[in-house]
Amino acid sequence: MIVGPSGSGKTTLLRAICGLEELDGGRIELGGRRIDDLPAHRRRCAVVFQEPRLLPHLDVLDNVAIGLVAGRTPRKTRRARARELVEEVGLEDLAGGGVKGLSGGEQQRTALARALCAEPELLLLDEPLSAVDPNRRASLMSLLLDLQRRREVTTLAVTHDRAEAAELGENIALLVDGRILQSDQPQDLFQRPESEEAARFFGMNVIHGQVRSGLLELEGARLAVSGPDGAGTFAIRPESVEIGSAGQLRMMVNEAVYLGSYVRLRLGGGETTIEAQVPVGDSPAAGSIVGVSLPESRLWRIPRP
Amino acid sequence: MTASPWRNAAMLAPALLATILLFGGALAGAVEQSFTPPLGGGFDTWSLQNWQTVLGDPVFGEAMLFSLRTAFFATVLSAAIALGIAYLLRSHGSATRTAAAFPVPVPHLIVAVVAVLWLAPGGLADRLLGSLPINFVRDQAGLGVVLVYLFKETPFLVVLLMSVMGRRMQEREEMAAVYGMGVVARLKWIVWPTVRTPLAVGSLIVAAYVFSAFEVPLTVGPNYPPSLGTYALEVTQSGAIEGAGEAAAALLLGALASIALALAILGLISRRWPTSD
Numbered sequence: 001m002i003v004g005p006s007g008s009g010k011t012t013l014l015r016a017i018c019g020l021e022e023l024d025g026g027r028i029e030l031g032g033r034r035i036d037d038l039p040a041h042r043r044r045c046a047v048v049f050q051e052p053r054l055l056p057h058l059d060v061l062d063n064v065a066i067g068l069v070a071g072r073t074p075r076k077t078r079r080a081r082a083r084e085l086v087e088e089v090g091l092e093d094l095a096g097g098g099v100k101g102l103s104g105g106e107q108q109r110t111a112l113a114r115a116l117c118a119e120p121e122l123l124l125l126d127e128p129l130s131a132v133d134p135n136r137r138a139s140l141m142s143l144l145l146d147l148q149r150r151r152e153v154t155t156l157a158v159t160h161d162r163a164e165a166a167e168l169g170e171n172i173a174l175l176v177d178g179r180i181l182q183s184d185q186p187q188d189l190f191q192r193p194e195s196e197e198a199a200r201f202f203g204m205n206v207i208h209g210q211v212r213s214g215l216l217e218l219e220g221a222r223l224a225v226s227g228p229d230g231a232g233t234f235a236i237r238p239e240s241v242e243i244g245s246a247g248q249l250r251m252m253v254n255e256a257v258y259l260g261s262y263v264r265l266r267l268g269g270g271e272t273t274i275e276a277q278v279p280v281g282d283s284p285a286a287g288s289i290v291g292v293s294l295p296e297s298r299l300w301r302i303p304r305p
Numbered sequence: 306m307t308a309s310p311w312r313n314a315a316m317l318a319p320a321l322l323a324t325i326l327l328f329g330g331a332l333a334g335a336v337e338q339s340f341t342p343p344l345g346g347g348f349d350t351w352s353l354q355n356w357q358t359v360l361g362d363p364v365f366g367e368a369m370l371f372s373l374r375t376a377f378f379a380t381v382l383s384a385a386i387a388l389g390i391a392y393l394l395r396s397h398g399s400a401t402r403t404a405a406a407f408p409v410p411v412p413h414l415i416v417a418v419v420a421v422l423w424l425a426p427g428g429l430a431d432r433l434l435g436s437l438p439i440n441f442v443r444d445q446a447g448l449g450v451v452l453v454y455l456f457k458e459t460p461f462l463v464v465l466l467m468s469v470m471g472r473r474m475q476e477r478e479e480m481a482a483v484y485g486m487g488v489v490a491r492l493k494w495i496v497w498p499t500v501r502t503p504l505a506v507g508s509l510i511v512a513a514y515v516f517s518a519f520e521v522p523l524t525v526g527p528n529y530p531p532s533l534g535t536y537a538l539e540v541t542q543s544g545a546i547e548g549a550g551e552a553a554a555a556l557l558l559g560a561l562a563s564i565a566l567a568l569a570i571l572g573l574i575s576r577r578w579p580t581s582d
Contacts (some may be wrong), residue, residue, distance in 0.1 A: 018483050019482070019483070020479050020482070020483065039482070039487075040479075040482040040483050041482050041483070041484075041485045041486055041487050042485075043483075044485075045483060046483065046484065047480070047483045049476070049480065051476070053476050053477055053479075053480040055477060055494070055495070055498070057498040057578070066480075066481065066484050066486075066494070067484040067485055069484075069485070069486065069490060069494065070484070070485030070486050070487070070490060071485065114484070118484055118485065
């Protein structure tokens with residue numbers, strides 16, 4: 001799984017792998033076989049693009065079977081194979097119909113069936129859920145995970161959505177400005193980022209301060225932290241920030257935004273700004289002064305570059 | 306927001322009205338003229354004499370064949386060339402596209418006159434290159450006519466085709482490439498289904514135009530056989546009153562041929578080629 005902000009080069013990377021973009025340098029291998037010198041149609045990759053790119057003059061089955069056309073498979077066999085895949089993605093009722101009336105989710109399922117029907121060596125998913133209605137994302141996400149596990153197809157997906165990345169990816173690489181900043185399991189990236197950029201991308205608070213005798217001096221308070229003395233950069237997840245009178249830090253609630261299942265607080269004190277999440281019933285009002293604790297066990301010290 | 310049918314009808318009304326008045330009015334006038342007895346007889350009498358004269362005239366048959374032949378070659382060749390040019394230019398910028406469309410607004414008559422200046426025996430091409438191996442001006446086969454229409458109609462079709470060869474077609478071509486299709490398969494499965502309807506409709510317009518136009522055949526075409534348009538022009542010049550009915554009958558026959566072609570092509574599109582987008 002590749003994750004990164006918009007413009008970081010995720011789609012370009014995918015396009016380079018499948019042969020739609022020329023390389024300036026380096027090489028691409030798939031299963032020990034060099035493929036960057038092959039044209040796109042010989043690389044045995046299949047792509048589920050952001051937009052489904054279905055062919056409006058073909059019905060669902062012929063769209064799904066498009067990857068078998070090049071192999072000169074007879075149409076009857078192609079359609080039979082496509083029907084199996086269409087059933088697998090839950091579109092059996094729409095198999096013989098056109099693609100124009102399909103919803104965004106149905107179109108993306110068709111595109112997924114098309115990719116699997118081609119029996120690729122590598123399945124590439126380019127933000128496969130971005131064009132899908134938020135209410136239908138969950139079902140398509142579980143379908144993707146299910147198919148990936150059952151078919152054991154090597155899959156590389158890109159997304160800008162870190163939650164989607166965590167849900168889909170066993171390994172996640174963070175791509176920023178065309179460079180992989182960190183490649184790890186989701187939990188490591190969300191809890192133990194190796195750079196300030198990675199911490200910010202994965203939604204963590206980043207705090208700079210001086211550590212003396214194992215205590216971080218921050219806005220007049222002294223917080224216990226691990227690691228050596230000196231300047232340090234720390235990261236903590238918003239959901240790990242504790243609000244209560246026992247907190248050593250005194251900060252003002254600059255903003256309290258209700259987000260359905262929790263309230264997001266933006267807290268300010270001196271030069272430090274921290275984001276926290278609190279349960280809906282326990283939210284302090286905007287403008288109030290609250291005590292803030294940053295538990296030592298949750299405070300991650302970002303390694304020096 | 307969806308526009309109501311009434312709003313759509315109101316917006317289309319000026320164009321429909323102009324078409325009905327100009328095309329329908331002219332057609333009604335031509336029908337009336339074609340059935341008017343050559344020596345007159347008032348509005349209450351009608352005759353088939355103009356039609357019989359035209360259909361019995363061997364020159365009309367020759368003119369019909371000449372027009373069909375030039376229309377066929379001009380249409381097929383310009384469609385094929387336009388398809389190739391549009392495909393090659395599909396990913397070029399707007400400057401190249403505009404340059405390709407440059408001949409579209411140039412009047413046919415100007416192109417025909419320039420063709421005569423260049424291609425006639427003793428013309429500019431002769432002086433620059435020595436004598437040309439083929440005679441394009443006033444040649445019996447109508448090569449010059451076809452050449453002028455190729456110059457004029459190819460860019461028109463290129464413009465039409467490039468309007469559908471946009472980003473969406475390129476995305477579909479990319480998809481097809483990733484799914485194992487080489488260039489030939491992509492042409493068959495992606496490009497042709499995308500362009501066939503506008504190409505057929507554009508070719509129909511070109512064929513109908515070339516079939517009935519008269520200024521280019523009059524300028525660069527042979528003295529004999531005439532085209533359908535020049536035939537009609539010539540019969541009116543032989544006698545303004547009696548010739549008008551015959552010219553109307555001849556042009557109505559040409560119009561019927563164009564309508565039959567249009568119906569055949571539109572039938573093909575609706576039956577075999579469901580809309581691409």
